[in-house]
Amino acid sequence: MTEQEIQQKGYANPDALVSTQWVAEHLGDTDNVRIVESDEDVLLYDIGHIPNSVKVDWVEDLNDPLMRDYLDPEHFANLMAELGISPETTVIFYGDKNNWWATYALWVFGLFGHDNVKVMDGGRVKWEAEGREMTQEVPSFARTDYPVPQRDDSRIRAFKEDVDRHLEARGQMVDVRSPGEYRGELLHMPDYPQEGALRGGHIPGAANVPWARAVREDATFKSADELKEIYEGEVGLSQGDDVIAYCRIGERSSHTWFVLKYLLGYEGVRNYDGSWTEWGNLVRAPIER
Amino acid sequence: MEAKPGALERKKSGADLLVEHSRNPRHKHEEDVPEDADVAMPGGSPECGGSVVIYLKGDADGNVEWLSWTGQGDTISMGATSIVIERILNEGLSMQEILELDYEEFVDSLGREVIGSRTRHATLGLSTIKGAVRQYQRAGRSGGRAAV
Numbered sequence: 434m435t436e437q438e439i440q441q442k443g444y445a446n447p448d449a450l451v452s453t454q455w456v457a458e459h460l461g462d463t464d465n466v467r468i469v470e471s472d473e474d475v476l477l478y479d480i481g482h483i484p485n486s487v488k489v490d491w492v493e494d495l496n497d498p499l500m501r502d503y504l505d506p507e508h509f510a511n512l513m514a515e516l517g518i519s520p521e522t523t524v525i526f527y528g529d530k531n532n533w534w535a536t537y538a539l540w541v542f543g544l545f546g547h548d549n550v551k552v553m554d555g556g557r558v559k560w561e562a563e564g565r566e567m568t569q570e571v572p573s574f575a576r577t578d579y580p581v582p583q584r585d586d587s588r589i590r591a592f593k594e595d596v597d598r599h600l601e602a603r604g605q606m607v608d609v610r611s612p613g614e615y616r617g618e619l620l621h622m623p624d625y626p627q628e629g630a631l632r633g634g635h636i637p638g639a640a641n642v643p644w645a646r647a648v649r650e651d652a653t654f655k656s657a658d659e660l661k662e663i664y665e666g667e668v669g670l671s672q673g674d675d676v677i678a679y680c681r682i683g684e685r686s687s688h689t690w691f692v693l694k695y696l697l698g699y700e701g702v703r704n705y706d707g708s709w710t711e712w713g714n715l716v717r718a719p720i721e722r
Numbered sequence: 723m724e725a726k727p728g729a730l731e732r733k734k735s736g737a738d739l740l741v742e743h744s745r746n747p748r749h750k751h752e753e754d755v756p757e758d759a760d761v762a763m764p765g766g767s768p769e770c771g772g773s774v775v776i777y778l779k780g781d782a783d784g785n786v787e788w789l790s791w792t793g794q795g796d797t798i799s800m801g802a803t804s805i806v807i808e809r810i811l812n813e814g815l816s817m818q819e820i821l822e823l824d825y826e827e828f829v830d831s832l833g834r835e836v837i838g839s840r841t842r843h844a845t846l847g848l849s850t851i852k853g854a855v856r857q858y859q860r861a862g863r864s865g866g867r868a869a870v
Contacts (some may be wrong), residue, residue: 473771474838479737537864694750 445698481567517574630713736833740801763849772799803847
């Protein structure tokens with residue numbers, strides 16, 4: 434796939450994606466481009482990765498180690514400095530599971546205003562399927578002087594209070610979990626009740642669109658028309674809507690957030706990262722099944 | 723963020739073992755699963771780290787006759803499941819000894835440097851094996867087959 438083919442998919446912001454070919458042609462452009470791998474399977478990078486790519490671990494690097502929140506601006510600036518990223522660096526994310534964690538990392542970067550970000554369409558699966566070069570060599574880049582940014586959660590993140598207001602206003606919500614979770618049949622993983630919720634179901638009025646419906650079998654994103662068929666044809670969203678997406682902890686919904694915001698051009702979409710592990714445990718939170 | 727050379731080496735050897743087991747899993751069924759297991763115990767989530775099904779067969783004395791598994795998931799969860807089953811069978815642990823296996827010691831043996839905060843992934847197999855043993859023991863007391 435080339436940039437022309439991405440253009441042909443008709444996205445509102447085609448520049449939010451790059452092709453595997455583009456990445457292959459920019460492996461040496463380390464002054465301007467930083468390729469970041471972010472996976473669910475945390476050992477995949479160690480097994481092999483795109484040359485000159487660095488690893489961002491969504492748990493260890495992007496989360497506050499104590500409080501349920503993301504890293505603070507000082508730690509973000511330090512992480513960027515260590516990865517050799519400056520505010521001007523174009524960051525290309527890729528990863529496993531249809532770029533699920535890549536979009537999550539991209540969303541967290543967005544909290545700090547690092548918006549010069551793109552996703553490699555097809556992710557790790559496509560790069561490997563095309564037989565492109567992989568390496569175990571971990572690159573080292575000169576430390577940058579990344580200024581401590583302002584973190585602005587309000588643009589792209591929804592908190593519980595935002596969801597309450599959204600619910601009162603009968604705003605659009607997308608629950609991107611599996612149908613079983615949406616219907617309240619699954620509360621937690623066997624043997625791990627502490628990671629589940631006390632109640633099952635979904636936030637009243639939320640539509641159910643499992644996140645992976647946005648991708649094709651080769652892990653590339655569906656075209657704009659195909660995505661509109663799902664999110665607008667089936668769910669009834671439209672571009673001017675304020676939309677909140679959620680899942681269990683906000684990672685799967687960051688993928689849908691990326692699709693709606695960048696590929697379909699929805700300006701008013703936010704990710705509710707508290708998601709079901711918050712809502713399903715809240716006393717008197719309204720629930721539908 | 724800076725690891726000492728020793729820690730780096732430990733991380734690499736721990737990662738290598740998990741990767742090797744995840745690529746060449748022991749006692750794992752890739753296609754046909756056993757129909758004569760006393761217990762078939764599912765665990766985990768395919769959406770989060772991985773899922774396994776543990777198959778347990780007890781012998782006439784109530785010991786482990788065989789133990790096998792199937793599953794899909796990330797390198798840590800699949801590798802650690804293979805490792806713990808191989809250890810249980812190689813050491814001939816009894817069901818009680820399986821229940822007494824310590825999660826923290828198991829994670830230590832895999833390497834804290836490589837597991838990090840993914841302890842749930844690392845103990846998916848072990849916790850599901852314990853669940854299978856408990857199910858086997860409950861069914862034994864009631865005299866029925868325990869497949870779930």
